[in-house]
Amino acid sequence: MTKQTAVVICPGRGTYNKEELGYLGRYHSDKQAMLEVIDQYRRSQGQPSITELDAMSAYKLPVHTAGENASALIYACARGDFAAIDRDKYDIVAVTGNSMGWYIALAMAEALDEQGAIELINTMGSMMSGGVIGGQMIYPISDDNWHEDSTQKVQIMQWMEEANQLPGCEVYPSIWLGGYLVLGGNEAGLKAMEQRLPRLQDRYPMRLYNHAAFHTPLLASVSQKAFEQLPAHLFKRPQLPLIDGEGRIWQPHSTDTAALHRYTLDTQVVAPYDYSKAIEVAIKEFAPDKLIILGPGATLGGATAQVLIKHLWHKLQNKQDFIQQQQQEPLLLAMGLEGQRQGVTG
Secondary structure (H helix, E strand, O other): OOOEEEEEEEOOHHHOOHHHOOHHHHHHOOOHHHHHHHHHHHHHOOOOOHHHHHOOOOOOHHHHOOHHHHHHHHHHHHHHHHHHOOOOOEEEEEEEEOOOHHHHHHHHOOOOOHHHHHHHHHHHHHOOOOOOOOEEEEEEOEOOOOOEOHHHHHHHHHHHHHHHHOOOOOEEEEEEEOOEEEEEEOHHHHHHHHHHOOOEOOOEOEEOOOOOOOOOHHHHHHHHHHHHHOOHHHOOOOOOOEEOOOOOEEOOOOOOHHHHHHHHHHHHHHOOEEHHHHHHHHHHHHOOOEEEEOOOOOOHHHHHHHHHHHOOHHHOOOHHHHHHHHHHOOOEEEOOOHHHHHHHHO
């Protein structure tokens, strides 16, 4: 059987939801050694183990979405999924991720060992345990056919500029997420944007619960703390090409680990994360047969598809084309969806 090439995409913070409770137990109870490394580290920090959190009888929003718990849970699920990819079927040519998924991508590409990975992910995830700095909201920048609306994009940037002129307001682009823009800001800034952004589909602008103003200058203090707690020697040269949130490729043989450390704890903490750019680079530079999104959850599917349509990948021109393509010969396989998972795990 001929192997297919794949770029692997690691999920961000909003992916361990109510439906995902029990994901580790369902799919990864056989990976005790991997889970033990994570749980042991968390016990040393006086935190509940991810095995306990995943096995809870009910999903508790304040517990499961708290940064210090969500990040470790999502990492464990994604790490288990990465190990479950059938390597006789797929040759992984690069790894990328969305937002917190960058930390997971570093682990999957082995730029961090298992101990270093949980240390970085848990430390960054726990930065808000004393109180969340600012918040995030999401808003569509594409139409019903999943075509990007550039006029809308310009208008939002103008409103943001206006909002930032108001006393005490701070709001910034946080993540360029396919057909969506995630904004990060303080309460006054987000409120000013809520007053300006037209209400859409009865959902948007939508606040992201328990999310801080990630990837904005408001997190400068977090970046500073991260440098104090996470030394550069945790980072190694990756074993697989890594695509970051600026669309830069970190290659196995030429990565400067000090620069990788700096990008991870400084640039991507305080500057916008361009997930759209990362996917564009993935398809143009690596031309993979498939894009595999690790679980838990499958919320990245739509945003990724919108980028594929924008660049006419495999001649996809709109949402309908994408849906048809997925039914005939899927280009995008989300391991959080049972039907697609089977195509990845063999």
